[in-house]
Amino acid sequence: MKRYIFIRADATWKSATDSKQWIVVRHFMRPFKFIALIFVVTLYFGFKPLTNPVSITGHIRKNPKDTSAYIEHLFVTVKGDNKILANTMVDDKGNFSVTFTPTNEKSFGFFVNGVAIDTLLIGSVKSFSSDTPDLTFYIPALTKKNFFGQTICPKCDKADKVYKIRYGDGLPLSSMQISDNGDTTYSPIGNGRYNVGTCIVGVATYYCDRDRVRF
Numbered sequence: 248m249k250r251y252i253f254i255r256a257d258a259t260w261k262s263a264t265d266s267k268q269w270i271v272v273r274h275f276m277r278p279f280k281f282i283a284l285i286f287v288v289t290l291y292f293g294f295k296p297l298t299n300p301v302s303i304t305g306h307i308r309k310n311p312k313d314t315s316a317y318i319e320h321l322f323v324t325v326k327g328d329n330k331i332l333a334n335t336m337v338d339d340k341g342n343f344s345v346t347f348t349p350t351n352e353k354s355f356g357f358f359v360n361g362v363a364i365d366t367l368l369i370g371s372v373k374s375f376s377s378d379t380p381d382l383t384f385y386i387p388a389l390t391k392k393n394f395f396g397q398t399i400c401p402k403c404d405k406a407d408k409v410y411k412i413r414y415g416d417g418l419p420l421s422s423m424q425i426s427d428n429g430d431t432t433y434s435p436i437g438n439g440r441y442n443v444g445t446c447i448v449g450v451a452t453y454y455c456d457r458d459r460v461r462f
């Protein structure tokens with residue numbers, strides 16, 4: 248007589264020498280197998296396009312309005328919903344290529360950092376038009392303004408939490424805020440500006456407090 252091993256509902260391993268018992272188990276397994284098959288087929292045909300890898304050919308160029316930034320030897324980081332998906336290096340000409348597999352991310356943020364550049368948001372993409380998109384970014388990012396002339400954050404597309412960055416020593420670097428429970432916190436945002444505590448002037452000109460990104 249053959250020996251079979253199967254899992255009981257209480258998840259303990261049992262060996263069965265009784266073939267009748269096995270037939271009962273097999274009978275109950277049949278609908279499960281069918282459901283599992285449907286699930287696998289749905290997964291394969293239904294969600295497959297979302298899990299295709301995306302191979303991006305990227306170009307980083309100087310913003311014509313502000314050409315002070317170095318674009319050589321930068322690092323590019325792609326984040327999906329604030330999770331790092333890929334890292335790569337930019338070549339001497341400001342080009343890079345990066346491949347990653349998106350899952351269900353709502354947006355993809357492109358960040359750069361380098362020798363003279365703090366982490367900087369250079370662009371945000373909601374979805375990719377193809378599996379091999381060709382994207383050009385500018386440093387600092389090209390920004391749009393709303394009807395009131397306020398700069399719009401490239402990530403959240405809103406202007407209400409965007410502050411102009413102020414660099415330099417000798418500035419009031421923070422504003423004191425006292426919360427309801429009496430705790431005192433210091434915010435770098437004061438007088439409508441985001442104050443950076445460094446005398447080295449950075450590339451970023453704006454800061455979005457909603458996404459906590461500089462651009």
Ligand SMILES: [Zn+2]
Binds near residue numbers: 456
């Ligand atoms: Zn934002």
